[in-house]
Amino acid sequence: MFVVGLTGGIGCGKSAVTGCFAALGVPIIDADVVAREVVEPGQPALQEIAGQFGTEALDASGALNRSWLREHIFTHPDAKTRLEAILHPRIRHAMRQKLTKVAAPYAIFSIPLLFETGQDSGVDRVLVVDCPVELQISRVTQRDQATLAQTQSIIDSQIDRASRLAMADDIIDNSGSLHDLPPIIEKLHEKYLKLAT
Structure with missing residues (x-):
């Protein structure tokens, strides 16, 4: 099975892009959904998680x-590592399980932290959804009602834009409007169908 790993910084528009691929019938296996x-x-x-972090981790x-866990991780950096050790192997395993049930020429793994978690080695091609950092900040602060500091801290926790772009096989510039996406994605879809066969 040919797998495209789709990634991009927060606010770059990964969901809009996966929505366009899904509309073309491409199976999307989303790490956020699996998480x-x-x-x-x-x-x-x-x-x-309850065993590691106590009953406060449950509502x-x-x-x-x-919300408690997000705050706890923000104030205890070691907690993030402990949480990831619990979640990441399970997420990877569940995504691979879902892939075995796919009947299509190719599938997309949508993984926000594709490079940060070393999962780029498990895909055939990497597609990066990109936009300028200023646009990321304005989209995230509006969409999530996040503060500038919160948004900046998420961006800082991700791989930097230049490194992400340098490791991409394909790049979608998503700094325009949503109407610009379908023709770009149709071209990539044709390309991936050829590569998959």
């Missing part, structure tokens, strides 16, 4: 207390 699935109540990862209903 939510592996911490659902009853999943071993959730029990392990009153027994689900993951995301």
Whole structure:
């Protein structure tokens, strides 16, 4: 199975791009979606998180207390490493499992931290969705009601733009409007169909 790893900085428009590929019938396996699935109540990862971080990591209903965990990781850098050690192997395994059920010439792995987690070695081609940092900041602060400091800290925690672009096989410049995307994606889709056969 030919796999395209899609990545990009926060606010670059990865969801808009995967939406266009999905509209063309391309299966999308999204790391963010899988990350939510592996911490659902009853999943071993959730029990392990509660064991590592205490009951504060769970809300009153027994689900993951995301806001507490986000704050905890922000103030305890070692906690991020511990959380990733619980989640990343499970997310990778679940994504590979989903791939075995795909019946299409190629699939897209949408992974925001593709390079940071070393998963670029597990895909056949890397597609980077890109836009200038100023645009990332304005999109994220508007979309997530995030402060400038929060947004900047997320951008700083990701690989820098120049390095990301240097490691890309294909790049989509998403600094324009959403109407600009479909023709670009149709061209890439044709290219990936050829490469997959």
